[in-house]
Amino acid sequence: MSKPEGSPAPELGHLFRRESGRLVSALTRVFGVHNLELAEDVVQDALCRALELWKLRGFPDDPAAWLLVSARNRAVDVLRRERRTRVFAPELTQLIQSEWTLVPALSEMFQDEMIRDDQLRMMFSCCHPKLSDSASVALMLSLLCGFSVQEVAAAFLAEPASIEKRIVRAKGRIAASGRLYELRGTSDLKARLARVLRALYLLFNEGYHGSHSIRTVREELCEEAIRLCTMLAEHPSTNSPEVLALLALMYLNAARLPGRINQTGELMPLNEQDRGSWNSEFVQRGINLLNASASGDFVTPFHVEAAIAAEHATSPSLAGTNWTRIVEHYDILLKLRPTPVVALNRAIAIGQEQGPERGLAELAELGQDAHLARYPFFEAAFGELELRAGRAAVAQSHFERAAARARGMDERRFFLGRAAVCAGEQV
Numbered sequence: 001m002s003k004p005e006g007s008p009a010p011e012l013g014h015l016f017r018r019e020s021g022r023l024v025s026a027l028t029r030v031f032g033v034h035n036l037e038l039a040e041d042v043v044q045d046a047l048c049r050a051l052e053l054w055k056l057r058g059f060p061d062d063p064a065a066w067l068l069v070s071a072r073n074r075a076v077d078v079l080r081r082e083r084r085t086r087v088f089a090p091e092l093t094q095l096i097q098s099e100w101t102l103v104p105a106l107s108e109m110f111q112d113e114m115i116r117d118d119q120l121r122m123m124f125s126c127c128h129p130k131l132s133d134s135a136s137v138a139l140m141l142s143l144l145c146g147f148s149v150q151e152v153a154a155a156f157l158a159e160p161a162s163i164e165k166r167i168v169r170a171k172g173r174i175a176a177s178g179r180l181y182e183l184r185g186t187s188d189l190k191a192r193l194a195r196v197l198r199a200l201y202l203l204f205n206e207g208y209h210g211s212h213s214i215r216t217v218r219e220e221l222c223e224e225a226i227r228l229c230t231m232l233a234e235h236p237s238t239n240s241p242e243v244l245a246l247l248a249l250m251y252l253n254a255a256r257l258p259g260r261i262n263q264t265g266e267l268m269p270l271n272e273q274d275r276g277s278w279n280s281e282f283v284q285r286g287i288n289l290l291n292a293s294a295s296g297d298f299v300t301p302f303h304v305e306a307a308i309a310a311e312h313a314t315s316p317s318l319a320g321t322n323w324t325r326i327v328e329h330y331d332i333l334l335k336l337r338p339t340p341v342v343a344l345n346r347a348i349a350i351g352q353e354q355g356p357e358r359g360l361a362e363l364a365e366l367g368q369d370a371h372l373a374r375y376p377f378f379e380a381a382f383g384e385l386e387l388r389a390g391r392a393a394v395a396q397s398h399f400e401r402a403a404a405r406a407r408g409m410d411e412r413r414f415f416l417g418r419a420a421v422c423a424g425e426q427v
Contacts, residue, residue, distance in 0.1 A: 012063075014220075016047050018227070019064055020146030023071045025118035026110055030075055033125070034175050035086070040143075042078060046071040072110050076103060117183070119144060120235055123228060124181035125174050127195040136199045137206075138163060139170040145224045183237040193238060197246055197302070200225050200232075204250050208257070219257060226250045233289075241296030244289050245303040252286035252309035255279040267414040269384075271318040283313045304333040323353035340369045348381050356389040376405040380415060387422055396422035 020043055027039035046067055060066040079102060108114070126139040141147040153163040174180075183189060207221025229247045232238040259273035290306045308329045315321040330346035343366055351359015363382055372378040383398035396419045403415035 017146035019067045021144040022115050025122040026115045029118050042074045121180040135170045137203050142167050200229050222254050241293045242300045244293035245306050248286045248289035249306040251282045252313045255282035301337045340371045351385050356385040359385045376402040392422040392425035
């Protein structure tokens, strides 16, 4: 299913995305998971009809309710026309045979609470154990967030044809399962939840600082990750400390998004960001969620990352940041998640706490890692610390190498800008 073209306003595009995910989830339960494409087609019809009519008549008072009624009525038409020739959801077989029960049954299934449950079931279904993390995220963007194939491809820096094949295969996996995942009464909920959280974490990070060739920061991906994670936090079956910690991390990092890009669309280093532009409401939500997540019996990487994000979000300046506490948090995180990027961020924090020479020594110990050798921010970290140490020429060469490894235009401009600063220091 593709998103309707020619949306008259960004707000309408956002509405269509959000409602698309809600309605596809509800209709998949109505038609059965094996009729997933039919559910998408019905929603597509409702969105296209809305575009046509709203252009002529103006927007309704409640566009979301209008779309829901339109999709529900279209579903009734489909069930009436095809109930003799197509197999629908088994639990609805008897209800759809009679006109006395058909419309009431559909109306009940389109209640807000039912649709919220359907979205969660779809989210867990997208994170099937036999799907890769990237396939799960792509499927969630398509089915739950209403992203077109082209938009999903842009998020993954991939060709649309490749993404379309990936999504089709993933849909086939869901269809083969026979039904959407049930949150209640299942023994593998905890294991499946871990996959869901990992997918949402990847989705948020792709928006916060991903590999998009044109835009490094994509607020819409962060917004969708927060929306889906909020659904998990609000449902009694999935309201766990780990979910709250991840949502806290998302809010605390999203709070800083306004300062990451200047008015000309360029990335800004942390020490030059306007902290007054940070979203104080998001910061407070993140702190409250982090406090609420402390009710569990164990600490997860999400807890530690959220604690680090809280230190950054509540610090008055770069110099006023409690780097000692941040280093302590990274020591814990490195034990829980021993990845090269965590080790890199720990080394950068040590450089802030103990001085550039100590930070450079930590970075040097990581220099043999093949992943970091390709990561542009590894060279950039050397550049920042060398610049602070007063070796501008050396720093410039590091930033130029970082620019050569940049994953997109925003990153390349940022690194070249830092190299230019180093060149100015040498005059």
